[in-house]
Amino acid sequence: MSQKSSSLCRILATSAVLVAGLISQQALAHAHLKTETPAADTTLKASPTELSLGFSEGIEPSFSKVMLKGPDKKVVKTGALALAANDNTQAIVPLTTPLGAGKYTVSWNVVSVDGHKTEGQYSFTVQ
Numbered sequence: 730m731s732q733k734s735s736s737l738c739r740i741l742a743t744s745a746v747l748v749a750g751l752i753s754q755q756a757l758a759h760a761h762l763k764t765e766t767p768a769a770d771t772t773l774k775a776s777p778t779e780l781s782l783g784f785s786e787g788i789e790p791s792f793s794k795v796m797l798k799g800p801d802k803k804v805v806k807t808g809a810l811a812l813a814a815n816d817n818t819q820a821i822v823p824l825t826t827p828l829g830a831g832k833y834t835v836s837w838n839v840v841s842v843d844g845h846k847t848e849g850q851y852s853f854t855v856q
């Protein structure tokens with residue numbers, strides 16, 4: 730019995746060291762927005778068909794959200810966020826209906842593969 734509990738103890742201690750190592754290694758690696766299409770602060774001649782957001786590290790799509798608000802500050806209904814094929818740093822949000830003229834704000838809220846949350850927002854205008 731005492732042997733069993735000491736090996737359990739060793740397993741717990743080992744995993745605690747592993748977890749601590751992972752946390753310190755990745756503490757600086759949050760998912761920051763690197764690129765976005767349409768680009769921030771640009772004016773488009775026509776409605777885009779999708780929003781694309783590129784992050785500095787992989788994200789968890791099921792815990793990540795991208796919200797689009799229109800000129801009237803109301804939420805615009807979009808398709809579901811998905812990752813680009815073979816690239817978990819690239820989030821794609823299809824637009825199900827064309828956007829009318831006005832200023833749009835994209836608010837993103839993502840969880841990266843290391844479990845850290847980041848968020849931000851940017852705007853673009855449809856002419």
Ligand SMILES: [Cu+2]
Nearest residue numbers: 758759843845
């Ligand atoms: Cu991080």
